[in-house]
Amino acid sequence: MEYSEHKPIYLQNVDLMQEKILRGDWREEERIPSVREMGAMVGVNPNTIVRSYQLLEVAEIIYNKRGLGYFVKEGAVARIKDNMKKEFISNELPQFKAKAEMLGITKEELLKLL
Amino acid sequence: MIEVKDLSFAYSNAKVLDNISTTFAQGRIYGLLGANGVGKSTLFKLLCGLLTTKCGEINIDGYSPADRMPGFLSRIFYIPEDFEGPDLSIKNYVGGISSFYPKYDESLLNSLLNDFDIDINRKFTSLSLGQRKRAILCVALAMNTEYLLLDEPTNGLDIPAKAEFRKMVAKAMDDNRTIIISTHQVKDVENLLDHIMILDKRCVLLDKSVADIQSEYVFEVTMHRPEDALYYEEGLGGYCSISKNTAGEESRINIELLFNYINSKK
Numbered sequence: 001m002e003y004s005e006h007k008p009i010y011l012q013n014v015d016l017m018q019e020k021i022l023r024g025d026w027r028e029e030e031r032i033p034s035v036r037e038m039g040a041m042v043g044v045n046p047n048t049i050v051r052s053y054q055l056l057e058v059a060e061i062i063y064n065k066r067g068l069g070y071f072v073k074e075g076a077v078a079r080i081k082d083n084m085k086k087e088f089i090s091n092e093l094p095q096f097k098a099k100a101e102m103l104g105i106t107k108e109e110l111l112k113l114l
Numbered sequence: 115m116i117e118v119k120d121l122s123f124a125y126s127n128a129k130v131l132d133n134i135s136t137t138f139a140q141g142r143i144y145g146l147l148g149a150n151g152v153g154k155s156t157l158f159k160l161l162c163g164l165l166t167t168k169c170g171e172i173n174i175d176g177y178s179p180a181d182r183m184p185g186f187l188s189r190i191f192y193i194p195e196d197f198e199g200p201d202l203s204i205k206n207y208v209g210g211i212s213s214f215y216p217k218y219d220e221s222l223l224n225s226l227l228n229d230f231d232i233d234i235n236r237k238f239t240s241l242s243l244g245q246r247k248r249a250i251l252c253v254a255l256a257m258n259t260e261y262l263l264l265d266e267p268t269n270g271l272d273i274p275a276k277a278e279f280r281k282m283v284a285k286a287m288d289d290n291r292t293i294i295i296s297t298h299q300v301k302d303v304e305n306l307l308d309h310i311m312i313l314d315k316r317c318v319l320l321d322k323s324v325a326d327i328q329s330e331y332v333f334e335v336t337m338h339r340p341e342d343a344l345y346y347e348e349g350l351g352g353y354c355s356i357s358k359n360t361a362g363e364e365s366r367i368n369i370e371l372l373f374n375y376i377n378s379k380k
Contacts, residue, residue, distance in 0.1 A: 006335070008328060008366050009305055036285065043280030045143050046287050047308040048324070 009044055010051040016042070017056060018080045021072055028072045032062060035070075059083070115139060116161065116261070116292065121170030123156055130156045132316045133170070140260075141289040142323075143306050146296040147373055148313035154296040155195065157313070158263045161294075162192040174261070188215050190261040191254045195269060199238025199246050207238065208253055215257040223256035230278060243270040251279065255286045262286075262293045268302040276302050300369040310369065312376050319376045324367060331372075332357045333365045345375035 007015075017038075020026045032038075035053055039046040053070060056062045061076045073079075100110060116138040123131045130153030138144055148154050159165040160172060163179035163186070172179050177186035200207060204227070212218040227234055230248045238246055247270050254262060268276050283306055287293065295303050310327065312320040322330075334340065337352045346355035354368060356375050 006333075006366055008364050011364065036288070039287070040281050040285035042305075043277060043284050044305045045284060045308045047142070048305070051325070 010048050010055070013038070013042065013044065013049060013052040014055055017052060018061065018084075021061065021076055022080055026072050028074050028076055030072055031068070032070050032072060115175065117171075117173040118157075118161075119171040119173070121157075121160065121167065121172065123153065123160060123165065123167045123169070130315065131160075134313070134316075134318060136311065136318045136321060138292050138294060140292050142292060142309045143283070143287060144292070144294045144309045144311055145300070145303060145307040145369070146294055146311050146313060147298075147300070147369070148296075149377065152313050152315050154313060155265055158192055158194075158265055158294070158296065161261075162190050162263060163187065164192070184214070189259050190263070191215075191257050191259045192263040193247075193250055193254055193265060193267065195266040197246060197250050199241070199250065201237060201239045203235050203237050204232070204249050204253065205234045208234075208256075211253075212257070215259065217258035219256050219258055222258070223252060226252035226255055226282060229282065230275070244272055244275060247271060248275060248279075251282065255282060260290055260292065262291065264293065264295045266297055266299070267295060268297065268299050271302075280306055300373070304367070304369050307369075310367075310372070312373060314377075314380060319380055320372075327367055327372070328359075328364055329362070330359055331365075331367075332359045332361075332363050333368045333371065345371070345378060347371060347374065 017026075017032070026032050033041065035049045036046050038052075039049045053062065057064065059079070060073055061079060062070050063073050064070055118134060118136050121131055121134045122129070128151075130151065134153075134157070146154055146157075156165065160167060161174070161179055163182045166180040174186065175189070177183055179186065179190075202210070208223065212220075224234070227249070230252060232241075232245060232249050232252065236245075236249075238249065241249060247267065251264075251267060254264075268279060271279060280303070283293065295306070297303055307324060309323050310320060311318060331344070334355050334357065335352050336355065340346050340353055340355040340357065343353075343355035343357045346353045354371050356368075356371055
């Protein structure tokens with residue numbers, strides 16, 4: 001897998017894991033790879049991967065069953081979509097809007113294209 | 115834990131390490147960076163007892179490498195940059211050395227060689243440089259030593275082998291191991307590192323975890339010349355810069371830029 005230049009690796013790994021959950025590769029209440037397995041899969045230091053898991057645990061996307069490993073939490077898909085929606089509205093949309101205004105694209109034109 | 119105290123070393127014609135002190139903790143993968151000739155390879159040889167010095171001390175879990183005690187040598191494996199390999203098959207070589215490494219794992223060796231597509235019956239001398247480096251890396255990982263010193267491990271590896279290398283090392287990493295990778299090919303290993311050490315002849319210029327570097331600095335690429343940057347370089351995509359991280363931003367470390375910045379300050 002390729003990593004982009006600007007985002008820290010552990011956050012890029014969070015994106016990858018969320019994508020796997022959204023795509024249904026990892027289902028809710030299913031066990032996901034351990035930190036070490038994940039590190040080996042993507043060729044990243046396990047200590048970096050731990051940070052991704054911690055973030056997703058705090059965000060209630062995954063949870064740890066003692067002695068059994070990490071599982072996708074019930075409702076994770078909805079929560080991921082909700083977070084991504086907020087992120088889209090607060091970050092990507094204003095950029096999109098600014099660019100459309102700069103280029104003089106009207107609302108009507110945009111709606112037609114969408 | 116490796117503790118290096120006031121270490122100096124000189125070859126007959128040149129002084130390389132001059133009064134260096136540092137430590138390497140367990141459970142971390144260190145990137146050891148430094149300009150040519152600062153003594154990275156020399157440090158490796160001192161750490162594993164291939165070179166000795168009267169100036170300074172090295173303490174590794176209570177052992178001094180220079181004593182070359184079996185109890186110590188079984189805990190460390192060093193792969194030099196230009197590993198030639200003996201005129202033996204991998205199988206016979208491993209048969210010869212594995213009894214010195216109590217944690218040697220034969221099934222791990224087989225699976226690693228398999229991942230790298232190398233036949234255990236091939237002689238080192240019949241392999242290309244890249245294949246030899248892959249073979250000895252498999253052997254080193256399978257010996258399961260607490261300390262693993264890798265000098266320019268990705269030199270000579272082809273592009274798919276570099277990715278395979280990262281996966282192998284990530285898989286082999288655990289809390290009891292210390293892996294030190296000396297390299298100029300930063301891009302090949304940067305995702306593996308969780309600690310960066312930049313060495314100079316007379317001191318350690320930087321010794322910080324990746325997480326600490328990220329919270330201390332912001333790495334950016336901008337179209338405009340950055341105002342408050344600590345350091346910047348102009349390139350095709352704009353200005354690559356390092357600034358103090360005042361807003362708690364998180365960015366990906368640009369190790370090459372960091373290296374140039376740290377070296378420019380000294």
